[in-house]
Amino acid sequence: MMIALIKKDLSFLFKSSIGYLYILTFFSFSYWYYSKYIFIHDQATMTSFFYISHLLLLVLIPAITMRSWSEDKRSGMLDFLKTFPLTEWEHILSKFASALLFFLLILVSTLPLIILPIYFGNPDIGLIVSGYIALFLLGSSLISIGLFTSSLTKNQMLSFLFSLGINYGFYFLSTPLFINSMPSYISRFSQLFSINYHYTYLSKGVLDFHSAFFFILLTFFFLFLNNIVFHYQRAQP
Amino acid sequence: MIHVSQLRKQYDDLVALDDISFTIQKNEVIGFLGPNGAGKTTLMKILTCFFPPSSGTVSINGLDIHTNSLELRQNIGYLPEDNPLYEHMTVIEYLRFMAQLRKISPSILKSTLDKVIDQCHLSSVMTRPIHECSKGFKQRVGIAQAILHQPPLLILDEPTSGLDPNQMIEIRTLLQTLKESSTIIICSHILSEVMATCSRVFILHKGEIVANEDVAFLRKSKSKKIKLETDMPPKEFEISLKTCHKNIHIISYNATQHMYEYSIQSDFDCRNDLFTLITNSSYSIQEMATEKLSLEELFTQLTQESK
Numbered sequence: 001m002m003i004a005l006i007k008k009d010l011s012f013l014f015k016s017s018i019g020y021l022y023i024l025t026f027f028s029f030s031y032w033y034y035s036k037y038i039f040i041h042d043q044a045t046m047t048s049f050f051y052i053s054h055l056l057l058l059v060l061i062p063a064i065t066m067r068s069w070s071e072d073k074r075s076g077m078l079d080f081l082k083t084f085p086l087t088e089w090e091h092i093l094s095k096f097a098s099a100l101l102f103f104l105l106i107l108v109s110t111l112p113l114i115i116l117p118i119y120f121g122n123p124d125i126g127l128i129v130s131g132y133i134a135l136f137l138l139g140s141s142l143i144s145i146g147l148f149t150s151s152l153t154k155n156q157m158l159s160f161l162f163s164l165g166i167n168y169g170f171y172f173l174s175t176p177l178f179i180n181s182m183p184s185y186i187s188r189f190s191q192l193f194s195i196n197y198h199y200t201y202l203s204k205g206v207l208d209f210h211s212a213f214f215f216i217l218l219t220f221f222f223l224f225l226n227n228i229v230f231h232y233q234r235a236q237p
Numbered sequence: 238m239i240h241v242s243q244l245r246k247q248y249d250d251l252v253a254l255d256d257i258s259f260t261i262q263k264n265e266v267i268g269f270l271g272p273n274g275a276g277k278t279t280l281m282k283i284l285t286c287f288f289p290p291s292s293g294t295v296s297i298n299g300l301d302i303h304t305n306s307l308e309l310r311q312n313i314g315y316l317p318e319d320n321p322l323y324e325h326m327t328v329i330e331y332l333r334f335m336a337q338l339r340k341i342s343p344s345i346l347k348s349t350l351d352k353v354i355d356q357c358h359l360s361s362v363m364t365r366p367i368h369e370c371s372k373g374f375k376q377r378v379g380i381a382q383a384i385l386h387q388p389p390l391l392i393l394d395e396p397t398s399g400l401d402p403n404q405m406i407e408i409r410t411l412l413q414t415l416k417e418s419s420t421i422i423i424c425s426h427i428l429s430e431v432m433a434t435c436s437r438v439f440i441l442h443k444g445e446i447v448a449n450e451d452v453a454f455l456r457k458s459k460s461k462k463i464k465l466e467t468d469m470p471p472k473e474f475e476i477s478l479k480t481c482h483k484n485i486h487i488i489s490y491n492a493t494q495h496m497y498e499y500s501i502q503s504d505f506d507c508r509n510d511l512f513t514l515i516t517n518s519s520y521s522i523q524e525m526a527t528e529k530l531s532l533e534e535l536f537t538q539l540t541q542e543s544k
Contacts, residue, residue, distance in 0.1 A: 077322075
């Protein structure tokens with residue numbers, strides 16, 4: 001049953017061409033920024049790609065997930081599917097899996113970019129692998145946040161904006177603006193909850209268990225919140 | 238088949254269902270009627286396991302709604318009132334997707350799809366995207382997904398909504414066929430639809446069942462409307478009724494050359510009383526007959542009685 005739900009979500013993305021649009025947008029922006037560093041600054045690394053990618057994902061993933069539940073809620077399909085022999089977790093995890101698979105496809109589409117640094121220089125492969133792992137973990141957390149906000153409203157735009165707000169909230173916690181305006185004991189503590197802080201750590205090639213654990217925890221936390229919203233909405237008239 | 242006992246659903250201060258109980262036998266076709274806010278949707282949501290009741294028990298085919306919820310859902314086919322569909326899919330893709338959700342084995346998937354497509358006359362739109370189909374076809378796709386897994390219980394909310402008269406007849410015929418293998422519950426505002434398809438009707442009002450009767454019996458037992466043709470003038474007739482029979486009311490009358498045609502209503506069979514009253518006053522009766530109430534009138538009468 002979960003496979004049927006995943007296939008249905010993925011087929012929508014590609015049938016409506018919106019999936020290709022997301023892939024193209026991500027690829028074009030990241031390639032533009034990345035090639036600028038390769039050709040203008042003569043740096044045969046993928047650091048610039050991993051830097052711009054995580055900023056792009058903060059916006060792109062809310063756009064991918066905004067319709068996940070919202071559209072089904074608006075059409076009445078979500079309530080209808082709740083009368084099927086399907087547990088809430090099966091339903092949530094299939095939605096999560098379809099978004100994650102699509103995100104993986106986006107990442108796979110960027111693999112040809114590795115050719116450039118290999119051709120022009122001698123890049124650290126370990127750094128590239130850890131960069132992709134960091135992107136994957138960040139992506140799964142952002143998908144989970146996006147699904148949660150989508151479960152709250154029938155309005156896709158509201159879901160997008162709310163998700164964007166949460167993403168930038170988590171990002172903002174380790175920015176100089178926030179750190180400098182807060183007492184040091186608060187900023188030291190708050191950066192532990194910053195996606196930027198943990199992403200930077202992981203993408204630098206530091207395989208830090210705490211940072212990986214942070215993203216996994218964040219993913220499950222928002223999936224759990226999604227489940228709570230489902231329970232609450234079931235009880236409503 | 239379905240046993241509902243002391244079922245209650247409360248949202249904060251609002252009581253949507255107030256301790257209702259009923260039993261539905263296998264292969265019955267039941268109609269649920271009621272004005273908006275009567276509790277029909279809440280009852281359907283409980284029967285389809287969308288949410289649990291505040292108290293009370295529901296058992297369908299021996300499966301309890303609290304303890305066997307997932308198993309029970311597999312035994313139910315449901316067509317919601319708004320009939321949600323994935324409109325970007327073609328009809329066949331949608332039915333295949335629904336069949337997979339209903340855990341229909343891949344070995345019988347094709348034959349099952351062929352059967353429902355034939356039953357619901359969908360072969361001409363099989364490969365058409367649903368958003369390009371007419372409302373009638375969309376409604377038939379909704380019915381097709383509900384009967385895909387041959388459920389023992391079929392719950393249809395406004396099944397003929399948006400269909401033309403010919404399509405309505407087709408659906409009625411289909412329901413007659415399905416009756417042999419399933420118990421059917423129909424929620425409808427189209428009272429003639431309930432009359433044509435259901436053997437029994439439940440009328441819900443303010444969360445309570447105000448009628449649970451065989452359709453024919455309900456009509457007969459509540460037919461307290463009388464057509465009377467007499468030469469007794471309205472003023473005299475009204476005064477006599479007020480003094481002797483306070484529960485008999487003149488609804489309307491027409492005057493035609495010394496004769497008056499009255500429409501009379503009471504809460505009991507008052508034909509003997511009327512006969513005695515008129516003949517004792519030395520007037521004659523040309524005609525007296527009970528009038529059959531339409532289901533619409535019955536519905537209004539029953540829901541207003543319990544206000």
